[in-house]
Amino acid sequence: MKSEKKIKNKHCINFAIGFINVTNHGYAFVSIEGVKKDIFIPKNKINQSLEGDLVKIRFKKNRTGIKMEGEVLKVIKRKNKKYIGILKIHSDSEYGLVIVSNIHVNILIPINDKKLKKYHHNNKVLVQIISWPRNLKNPVGKIIKIFGKYGDYETEVYSLLEENRISYKFSKKVEDETKKIFSKKNSDKTIRRDMRYIKTFTIDPINAKDFDDALSIRKLNSDIWEIGVHISDVSHYIEEDSLLDKEAYLRSTSIYLVGKVIPMLPELLSNDICSLQPKKDRLSFSYIFDIDKKGKILRSWFGKTIIRSNKKFTYDEVQKIIDEKKGDFYEDIYTLFLFSKILTKKRLNNGAIYLEKSEVKFHLDKENNPISLYLEKNNDAHHLIEEFMLLTNQKISEFVSLNLNGEPSNKLYIYRIHDEPDPKKIFLLKKIIEPLGYFLDLKNLKNSINHLLRRIKGKPEQNMIENLILRSMSKAKYSTKNIGHYGLSFIYYTHFTSPIRRYSDIIAHRLLHYYLMVKKNNVKSKKLKDIEFYEEQTQYCSNKERLAIDIEREFLKYIQVKYIKKFLGKEFYGIITGLTDWSVYVDLLLFQIEGMVRLRDIKEDCYVLNSDSYTIIGKKKKKIYHLGDKIKVKLLDINLEKKQIILDWIDNIT
Structure with a gap:
């Protein structure tokens, strides 16, 4: 990374070169040498750049002088030209569409291939970007490898290894x-x-x-x-x-x-x-x-x-x-x-x-x-x-x-x-477990953690707290x-x-x-x-x-999500393990797997996140849910490609 022009005035327009980090929400950040804070790139201004690309950007500070916002002017070098996705073919069409969907990359790549007939709808494929004309929303690509039917065991094994550049054969x-x-x-x-x-x-x-x-x-x-x-x-x-x-x-x-x-x-x-x-x-x-x-x-x-x-x-x-x-x-x-x-x-x-x-x-x-x-x-x-x-x-x-x-x-x-362990993470762990009736002695941390592990043994919140301890280490x-x-x-x-x-x-x-x-x-x-x-x-x-x-x-996670599919529509008990502005993460006790409830889908009230206390609070009834609370949910849907489990909130267990 390097700066193309030094910042002389906080209100002037600046140009720089850096690597782009695209979030799973679509907006992005670019780190620039010599600039303390990353440059925020809105979703509509990433301009054909993808995760990890080396890009040229234009940016300026906003009036508060705190947040710097920019836009991508040019992709200098792509990190990847090959992506794994699912091929969609409409009947009697000469065109196909590869849907690439992972944590950082969500794009549609049209395929115009005379050999399209040898492929099948819902094949998982490796596609290469061959061009991305300025006037097109999506890049143009060609298929260079077929893994098989999306969701099949062998397909998922070898596509995952390919995606991470792991060789599964010896020369x-x-x-x-x-x-x-x-x-x-x-x-x-x-x-x-x-x-x-x-x-x-x-x-x-x-x-x-x-x-x-x-x-x-x-x-x-x-x-x-x-x-x-x-x-x-x-x-x-x-x-x-x-x-x-x-x-x-x-x-x-x-x-x-x-x-x-x-x-x-x-x-x-x-x-x-x-x-x-x-x-x-x-x-x-x-x-x-x-x-x-x-x-x-x-x-x-x-x-x-x-x-x-x-x-x-x-x-x-x-x-x-x-x-x-x-x-x-x-x-x-x-x-x-x-x-x-x-x-x-x-x-x-x-x-x-x-x-x-x-x-x-x-x-x-x-x-x-x-x-x-x-x-x-x-x-x-x-x-x-x-x-x-x-x-x-x-x-x-x-x-x-x-x-x-x-x-x-x-x-x-x-x-x-x-x-x-990072003291900040340990302090966060301490803050999360205290409302659940647990305590950490920061002066005698190891013995205190062992005591905590003994206390939570067999409790519904055991898996959640063990995971929090692991993350703090x-x-x-x-x-x-x-x-x-x-x-x-x-x-x-x-x-x-x-x-x-x-x-x-x-x-x-x-x-x-x-x-x-x-x-x-x-x-x-x-x-x-x-x-x-x-x-x-x-x-x-x-x-x-x-x-x-x-x-x-x-x-x-792929195996877990595939297994849980047979239980769609069934109700289960779970423990709240994570909270964000838009969702609640729930550990399904029977399966030891995490699912998600969208806050907007909770019918009993309109809940908002209180990030200071790690709770969600109902606007009308003022009811509060903490991490570790036991609730009842219904298994609504799964997304095998994204390995997501969508849940419906039923009620809490009092």
């Missing part, structure tokens, strides 16, 4: 390189600690294929156990700067959609030689430690191993063993469970925030249509695995970051960091600059335990291996790149992780 060159690795199956067994004859098992979801972590355990004497946390040695197979490595970095993370996984690594690696399958020799990178019955770690070892898992368990199988106190490996599993309880208690005593949200899950039919919904919450088996993975990530980062005397080593490493990210992990209360923390699905963990593996080799005076170990290289990688991994989370949430 032939990458597949060929993978086959070469698979055929060689290189194993440096001679330099690895042999753990194949120690009781080892994996615990994963029932449909998992990529087992990237395993636990081993053996009793050394009446008071001491040796526990091993074994992580797939992915970096052994993927050579740095190879084609496969570049592809893994490009993807940076696996994406988990309802019913489908878009993997970071090809299946020959992720589901085969890197997967810690039972009864097979597998290469791993391990954290092995001795622990006494009080949970004190007496000795730690980090290094490369070879393991052979005895059995793969599902979480449900392990939970049954814990509950019934019998079954395969019962003594070992129950011992690990008891240690996990000790580790959890230590974390909480150290100030960790204990936020556990139920996840919305779906059963799909053969056509991948949602047929039933259920809520999944972590059980003791999940916590068992979670605690040992958290411990491993913590201890490995401490091993690299601290010398034997406990002083900082100043070694370069990749950390998973989590900053303190900073986003965890990767960095070479360690600031600790606020939520976990760890001074040192990394991601090491999921290298099959996260590139950040591959970086952590490579760096740890380098330091272990240097310690052994191994002259063959490669030199590290400079810190700027790794910092750039951490930022990229953080951004890709954020994108993957957004994609997963958006696709889950």
Whole structure:
């Protein structure tokens, strides 16, 4: 962004160049270098510009001198020329119309194509803008890809990936390189600690294929156990700067959609030689430690191993063993469970925030249509695995970051960091929950949040308040600059335990291996790149992780909206979760999904927003509704493309 002309007089007309940000209401803002406030662009003056375009604008201050308003004169460079939309074809017409509708872009693109007959009405398509004559309201476009019928599972998967520039196939060159690795199956067994004859098992979801972590355990004497946390040695197979490595970095993370996984690594690696399958020799990178019955770690070892898992368990199988106190490996599993309880208690005593949200899950039919919904919450088996993975990530980062005397080593490493929450967001959270009878102690925030989480358990407002707490927290990210992990209360923390699905963990593996080799005076170990290289990688991994989370949430919303369609006309209870000038957002308790009631559609009164108290107030009856109030609504309509649920207000629950 750059300013084309300096502002000399607050009333004079100015010209500038900047990027336009179009809101979902149609008006826009342009940020200009050297100007503190963004320039407001009315809906009727964005003049053929679209979200993210580089534009030339003319603007001036209004008489109050507070708000600057402008208009777009010219689009200098388009951010995008390709958009995804729904094709509408009128019968016997040579013309089609692609409706592009998302948060920032709402345009109609006419299609005049002789091949239109091969397309179908309501196809979801990728369309390219080929021109936008000044005298036309809409741009002219051509269709360059068809995804299929709008609303179908496969159509929505691949159009969403295309929209976010996510590749769902591996190139032939990458597949060929993978086959070469698979055929060689290189194993440096001679330099690895042999753990194949120690009781080892994996615990994963029932449909998992990529087992990237395993636990081993053996009793050394009446008071001491040796526990091993074994992580797939992915970096052994993927050579740095190879084609496969570049592809893994490009993807940076696996994406988990309802019913489908878009993997970071090809299946020959992720589901085969890197997967810690039972009864097979597998290469791993391990954290092995001795622990006494009080949970004190007496000795730690980090290094490369070879393991052979005895059995793969599902979480449900392990939970049954814990509950019934019998079954395969019962003594070992129950011992690990008891240690996990000790580790959890230590974390909480150290100030960790204990936020556990139920996840919305779906059963799909053969056509991948949602047929039933259920809520999944972590059980003791999940916590068992979670605690040992958290411990491993913590201890490995401490091993690299601290010398034997406990002083900082100043070694370069990749950390998973989590900053303190924004005080403004915490104050807002406090203000919202107080009318509901809850309190936050800002001087003892972590303990206060944990107390709040315990109090709301099982209450109708639980989901809303948990979401508000999550929104008030900073986003965890990767960095070479360690600031600790606020939520976990760890001074040192990394991601090491999921290298099959996260590139950040591959970086952590490579760096740890380098330091272990240097310690052994191994002259063959490669030199590290400079810190700027790794910092750039951490930022990229953080951004890709954020994108993957957004994609997963958006696709889950599509499945939720598709599922709820069968309940049109039915009445449900909900909790008010959000308020705007024109609408009320309601969390439908039965479905854990948010719908919207337009304020103008509430028949009992004319309601207006009081943004200071986060309430709506009736003009006539003066009735007040707060966030967290329980109400009854009717499911009126859905918009599958916009993933919106439209509700009708019935009454409140007194």
